[in-house]
Amino acid sequence: MLKFLLRRLVLALLVLITVLTVSFTLTRLSGDVAVSMAGPTASQEDVETIRRAYGLDRPLPVQFLAWVGDAASGDLGRSYLYHAPVAGLIRDRLPITLTLGLTGLGIALIVAIPLGILAAMYEATILDRAIMMIAVIGQAMPSFWLGLSLVILLGLRLQWLPLSGVETWQGYILPGVVLAFSAIPALMRLTRSGMVDALSSDYIRTARAKGLTRARIVLHHALRNAAMPVVAVAAVQLGFMLGGSIVIEAVFSLNGVGYLAWESISKNDFPVVQSVVLFLATIYIALTLMADMLNALLDPRLRSA
Amino acid sequence: MTPEPLLEVADLRVRFGARVEAVRGVSLTVNKGETHCLVGESGCGKSVTALATMGLLARGAVRSSGRLRFAGQDLTNLSERELSKLRGDRMAMIFQEPMTSLNPAFTIGSQMAEVMQRHRKVTRAEAMERAGFLLFKVGITNPALRLGQFPHQLSGGLRQRVMIAMALMCEPELLIADEPTTALDVTVQAQILRLLAGFQRELGLGILLITHDLGVVARVAHRVSVMYAGEVVESAPASQLFANPTHPYTRGLLASVPVPGKIARGSRLGSIPGTVPRIGPGFAGCGFRDRCGHASEACAGPIAVQQAGPDHIYRCQLQASWPQDQAA
Ligand code: SF4
Numbered sequence: 090m091l092k093f094l095l096r097r098l099v100l101a102l103l104v105l106i107t108v109l110t111v112s113f114t115l116t117r118l119s120g121d122v123a124v125s126m127a128g129p130t131a132s133q134e135d136v137e138t139i140r141r142a143y144g145l146d147r148p149l150p151v152q153f154l155a156w157v158g159d160a161a162s163g164d165l166g167r168s169y170l171y172h173a174p175v176a177g178l179i180r181d182r183l184p185i186t187l188t189l190g191l192t193g194l195g196i197a198l199i200v201a202i203p204l205g206i207l208a209a210m211y212e213a214t215i216l217d218r219a220i221m222m223i224a225v226i227g228q229a230m231p232s233f234w235l236g237l238s239l240v241i242l243l244g245l246r247l248q249w250l251p252l253s254g255v256e257t258w259q260g261y262i263l264p265g266v267v268l269a270f271s272a273i274p275a276l277m278r279l280t281r282s283g284m285v286d287a288l289s290s291d292y293i294r295t296a297r298a299k300g301l302t303r304a305r306i307v308l309h310h311a312l313r314n315a316a317m318p319v320v321a322v323a324a325v326q327l328g329f330m331l332g333g334s335i336v337i338e339a340v341f342s343l344n345g346v347g348y349l350a351w352e353s354i355s356k357n358d359f360p361v362v363q364s365v366v367l368f369l370a371t372i373y374i375a376l377t378l379m380a381d382m383l384n385a386l387l388d389p390r391l392r393s394a
Numbered sequence: 395m396t397p398e399p400l401l402e403v404a405d406l407r408v409r410f411g412a413r414v415e416a417v418r419g420v421s422l423t424v425n426k427g428e429t430h431c432l433v434g435e436s437g438c439g440k441s442v443t444a445l446a447t448m449g450l451l452a453r454g455a456v457r458s459s460g461r462l463r464f465a466g467q468d469l470t471n472l473s474e475r476e477l478s479k480l481r482g483d484r485m486a487m488i489f490q491e492p493m494t495s496l497n498p499a500f501t502i503g504s505q506m507a508e509v510m511q512r513h514r515k516v517t518r519a520e521a522m523e524r525a526g527f528l529l530f531k532v533g534i535t536n537p538a539l540r541l542g543q544f545p546h547q548l549s550g551g552l553r554q555r556v557m558i559a560m561a562l563m564c565e566p567e568l569l570i571a572d573e574p575t576t577a578l579d580v581t582v583q584a585q586i587l588r589l590l591a592g593f594q595r596e597l598g599l600g601i602l603l604i605t606h607d608l609g610v611v612a613r614v615a616h617r618v619s620v621m622y623a624g625e626v627v628e629s630a631p632a633s634q635l636f637a638n639p640t641h642p643y644t645r646g647l648l649a650s651v652p653v654p655g656k657i658a659r660g661s662r663l664g665s666i667p668g669t670v671p672r673i674g675p676g677f678a679g680c681g682f683r684d685r686c687g688h689a690s691e692a693c694a695g696p697i698a699v700q701q702a703g704p705d706h707i708y709r710c711q712l713q714a715s716w717p718q719d720q721a722a
Contacts, residue, residue, distance in 0.1 A: 294495070
């Protein structure tokens, strides 16, 4: 168990270093930051001043190490746009994005797991095909299109839910549903295939021979074994959702981390861009690590390994 | 005492799709307090017969039977729900695959206790206590430790004993055991057989025992049915069958046994050249004729079931008195 966790930790660290390097390099490649900060009317001297003030004249490896060192101590630099520490900007917006991501994941799980179980129980019947058809359609639907359609239908026409903003909890429902949509097909498929495998296994035959009820066989004996890969993918999906919130937050005008990223990308506010990328990547890595640990808890074979 | 039929199967058929009929009109009876052994090479339909009887066939297998009665109750028109109340309680099964038949995600104790909690009004602690007691009975030292362990922490032999103990949780009336002692060493096997014999004496447990081991058959069987290619080709009281095997296939099986009745422990079924054919619906004639040394034209037509003695039947066109010195 300890060895397993240690291996995962080292792996996570390696991924983190890669992410750091890539996000740093990419933001530098997207143009001369000092020029775009100074604006179109600035003179060559102004540009040079800015370059020196922000330490952009130093060699790239030095800049990189300085950035990593600062980031490790919680200092993510200052936004050129807001003239405020990036860490604070992210912290203020984080609750909205997290709530949104968890709402999305919650909705996705509530829909995907029962449907996946049903499809597996009625494998190769019309019900199974119908459910899988929904999955395909869901996967093909672009989330911004779905988002706008839902806004028009539920927000404008029926006026059931608020159009934008999160003044009340209902504000999270529409964007949550849209986020969930992209995760449902994968989670549903995975639940289904895991359950199909589990239901045709010898230990399920044993459970039937023991005269257990159908509910106990499906929800206790089969689901417990099918749940392991679902947990792992659910964590990854939450990571995707936090990243995907960039589009959703823009559509629903939610002032979260995604919105901040979108804004800073369009304004070339690179300390914010690289920090948000770093931040989302860290969460993503942490989630995967957590999924591994959850799996270890669920699977006794891993626990004692 | 006239034997009381506990399980009556008549004309049981199981099909897998349109091409394969794995069980073709099997009839057999298990009496109270008796052990009925089902023998034959692998692939002859023994396990499928057992699963069909329990109503545990995999999806895609279609069962049809003229008669399937347990303790006077017709099983063919019971719903899955009604059947599940019998299974694990009054009729239990031990599977051939000890490595995969336990759920990897739950402890031995929880898997054993849940059978009893399902069928009896007991607390978890009471069920656990019985589980521990039965583990001890099947020769597992330190039952308390094993109850808290997961299947992957146990060897194949231990898992098989857990399966046996689990089947006995509710003191069933009928036990269907598919090769229950294959992974066990001789001493443990003897202990298990004694345990089952004890249950038979005390509770009138009826056992349908599927086995390759003629030594086991010789020791525990009251009655033996020999299966070949989905059919029972010979069925007789154990002493009769060993003394007077009549079907050429049965003789082939017993060919490795030099003196009838004196069968070494662990003797395997005699080897007959060739393999069990796969037979589809509508097959006519004797399924053994490709491998039989006595095959003639008559073997391609319908084969009658003949009587070789009191309560001793065989399915072959040869007369019961055909030269006994000729092996198949
Ligand atoms: S019926 Fe014919 S082929 Fe079949 S066992 Fe008898 S003699 Fe052999």
